Amino acid sequence: MERVSVPVTTRAPTGQTNAYVIGSDRIVLIDPAARTDSLDGLLAGRTLDHVLVTHHHPDHVGAVADYATANDATVWARRGRESAFEAATGVTPDRTFINGTEIPIDEGDLRVVDAPGHAPEHVAFATGEGVVCGDLAVAEGSVVVGAPEGDMRAYCTSLRRVLALEPDQLFLGHGPVIDEPTATCRRLLAHRLDREQRVAAAVADGARALAVITDEAYEKDLTGVRDLAEATVRAHLEKLDTEGRIAWDETSGTAEPTA
Numbered sequence: 227m228e229r230v231s232v233p234v235t236t237r238a239p240t241g242q243t244n245a246y247v248i249g250s251d252r253i254v255l256i257d258p259a260a261r262t263d264s265l266d267g268l269l270a271g272r273t274l275d276h277v278l279v280t281h282h283h284p285d286h287v288g289a290v291a292d293y294a295t296a297n298d299a300t301v302w303a304r305r306g307r308e309s310a311f312e313a314a315t316g317v318t319p320d321r322t323f324i325n326g327t328e329i330p331i332d333e334g335d336l337r338v339v340d341a342p343g344h345a346p347e348h349v350a351f352a353t354g355e356g357v358v359c360g361d362l363a364v365a366e367g368s369v370v371v372g373a374p375e376g377d378m379r380a381y382c383t384s385l386r387r388v389l390a391l392e393p394d395q396l397f398l399g400h401g402p403v404i405d406e407p408t409a410t411c412r413r414l415l416a417h418r419l420d421r422e423q424r425v426a427a428a429v430a431d432g433a434r435a436l437a438v439i440t441d442e443a444y445e446k447d448l449t450g451v452r453d454l455a456e457a458t459v460r461a462h463l464e465k466l467d468t469e470g471r472i473a474w475d476e477t478s479g480t481a482e483p484t485a
Contacts, residue, residue, distance in 0.1 A: 239400040249332040258289040280360025281345040282314035290315040307347040343381020356395030372457025378465040
């Protein structure tokens with residue numbers, strides 16, 4: 227597997243997105259965020275069979291159309307999300323996948339693994355070397371899981387699903403390859419549990435409005451990232467509401483204890 231870091235202009239961590247090339251002569255391209263000389267160089271003299279993305283965010287799909295058209299490659303999308311994929315990429319997918327779909331590559335098969343949470347259509351791709359996990363994980367800090375698109379319950383389940391695979395490595399959407407996937411997934415799960423406990427404690431202590439709950443759950447300066455913090459707290463509140471632990475009113479933007 228070969229990795230190319232592609233500069234992007236969004237708020238992506240590191241300011242770059244990793245594109246992955248898998249295979250020898252007949253290859254798969256994952257998450258082409260932009261067309262670059264370095265990525266073109268990896269493809270030169272080889273046959274690009276398939277173009278895949280972990281999810282539809284702009285910093286992962288920017289060059290899907292370029293590489294698919296130039297190479298007459300088969301473009302795949304998550305089944306049931308074809309319209310969203312086309313809106314994001316400008317390309318009508320040729321084929322669709324679901325959890326467990328296997329796509330043949332030079333070194334065996336690439337298998338699709340459901341990994342929603344960061345985005346509803348998010349998937350990972352399991353290979354013999356490890357798991358290409360998009361924005362499921364990061365080496366430092368945490369992944370943005372912000373409502374309304376982000377789903378905290380789904381995200382935690384996705385982390386546990388990948389953890390159960392016991393991969394040798396995690397190939398991230400942003401940042402370096404992770405050589406200790408178990409420790410990374412457990413760290414991210416522990417971080418979510420800690421934030422969830424802070425959100426629940428804030429509501430129990432009398433915080434009701436989203437902005438107030440966010441301030442108490444973070445207890446730090448949120449200048450420049452308040453929108454992301456509030457979206458994350460909202461995702462936690464939705465999870466807690468679904469589990470019957472608090473009552474979250476989306477219309478009024480307020481939370482109440484259930485007992």
